[in-house]
Amino acid sequence: MNFVGRLYERFASLVYELAKFGSIGAIAFLIDFGLLNLCNVVLDWGPLTSKVVATTVSTTFAYLGNRYWTFRHREQNGLGREYFLFFLLNGIALLFGMLAIGFTTYTLGLDDPLSFNIANIVGVGLGTLFRYWSYKKWVFLEATEPIPVELPEAGVKQDR
Template sequence: MDFVRRLYQRFESLVHELAKFGSIGAVAFVIDTGIYNLCLWLEWGPLTSKVVATTISATFAYVGNRFWTFRHRDQSGLRREYFLFFLLNGIALLFGMLTIGFTKYTLHLHDLLSLNIANIVGVGLGTLFRYWSYKKWVFLEATEPIPVELPETGVRQDR
């Protein structure tokens, strides 16, 4: 049992970070899939639907990951992070576009189930790329420890 405790302590921050990333990702997945299917229902086409769905779900994911998952990491500027975040999401979008395009135009599967399975496969592949790339280029390691509590200001507040 001591081995398990030491192993957990060694990877505790990674486990928590992955749990938060997964939670944000799960909500973003629901947003993505819901909007993707809404756009398909509106007959926007599978690739256009994917771009619209990814843009909206990625915006949610940025806010969630910046202010919850990776809040302990340095903040290198909103413009820089937002630009890199969406650039990397654009690359990850290619995974979805390729799987959906392959399903529709190569396999000639046009039904809703096939397109949704292709979307799920693309989201899965894109998620692996996004987690790795966010840690590497967007949400950088903190150069100084970030305090858990705010420092005392010396100003007393009477109630």
């Protein structure tokens, strides 16, 4: 019975973490989608330039949301290290989006807004799978010591 309890506990925490990651990702996707279409369709900056601009802004939001909400229970061993790795891995994930958009636009010759957005969604989906895996593996590491769920209330004496 103890094994089943541990299995449930581990699975429940994974589902909770995935839900938080998905929430941040959904908001970052809306930021990316809105800026991408603003830059490409309205400002006519071109599909790949627009993707880089939109991804840079949405990635900054995603870093802050994932660091301080989704993975806050994980080790915090240097903002500089995390930030560098986060943006490096997002740069790799950006390639998925740029390849999908570039292939659709320049190889298939489909440059209408619908085809452009479908290619973006495919690229974002592939990039998201890579990002979740890589964040857990290299950016937001498991805590080496238990992190308290709640801080003690002020004025309350604790046993030492």
